[in-house]
Amino acid sequence: MQINAHWWGKYASNKRIQILPEPAELATNAKHIDAIIWGLDGINAYDEVILLQPTNPFRTYSDINYFLDVYKPPHNLVAVDPNWKVCGAIYIIKFADLLNHRSFNTPLSRYIPLPFPNYIDINTKEDWEEAEQVIELIEKGDIKIDV
Numbered sequence: 001m002q003i004n005a006h007w008w009g010k011y012a013s014n015k016r017i018q019i020l021p022e023p024a025e026l027a028t029n030a031k032h033i034d035a036i037i038w039g040l041d042g043i044n045a046y047d048e049v050i051l052l053q054p055t056n057p058f059r060t061y062s063d064i065n066y067f068l069d070v071y072k073p074p075h076n077l078v079a080v081d082p083n084w085k086v087c088g089a090i091y092i093i094k095f096a097d098l099l100n101h102r103s104f105n106t107p108l109s110r111y112i113p114l115p116f117p118n119y120i121d122i123n124t125k126e127d128w129e130e131a132e133q134v135i136e137l138i139e140k141g142d143i144k145i146d147v
Contacts (some may be wrong), residue, residue: 040095043130049095051104055067056089057131058117062146067092067112079082080111081119089114090094117143 007084028034048071052059059079067077067090080086090112091104098104098123113119117134121127137143 012082021130033104037099037102040098047095049098051091053088053121054120055122056087056120057118057122058120058134058143059089059114060118060147061131063114063118064090070112075108075110076104076106078109079112080113081120082113082116084111084113086111087119089115118145 071092079089122131
């Protein structure tokens with residue numbers, strides 16, 4: 001977590017959360033894979049890495065459980081939209097493969113499509129507006145999301 005305010009440090013210490021100050025070189029234009037690997041470096045406590053990006057608010061518990069159920073090394077899993085575009089909702093990969101390839105997309109990747117709206121990835125103002133429209137449809141009962 002990048003510490004930008006005294007408040008975060010106080011909050012973390014009250015919750016017994018360890019803050020890893022991000023090196024200056026990662027706080028600029030570094031690729032996010034560099035920050036992920038930096039944050040995991042030295043842990044070596046787990047064989048797999050599961051990345052759930054916060055920009056996918058409609059990803060469900062059921063989606064995550066499905067990925068966990070079908071995950072079979074050596075293949076890693078990558079969530080995609082119905083057009084087979086990577087959406088970033090769920091990634092599962094062997095830690096050694098992540099270090100070796102420096103990517104969640106490898107020759108051993110298996111792509112799993114998520115249903116609408118679970119694959120929506122919010123990165124732009126237009127994505128945000130689409131998500132707001134989906135929320136309105138959910139509230140009206142026009143769309144149901146399997147939790």
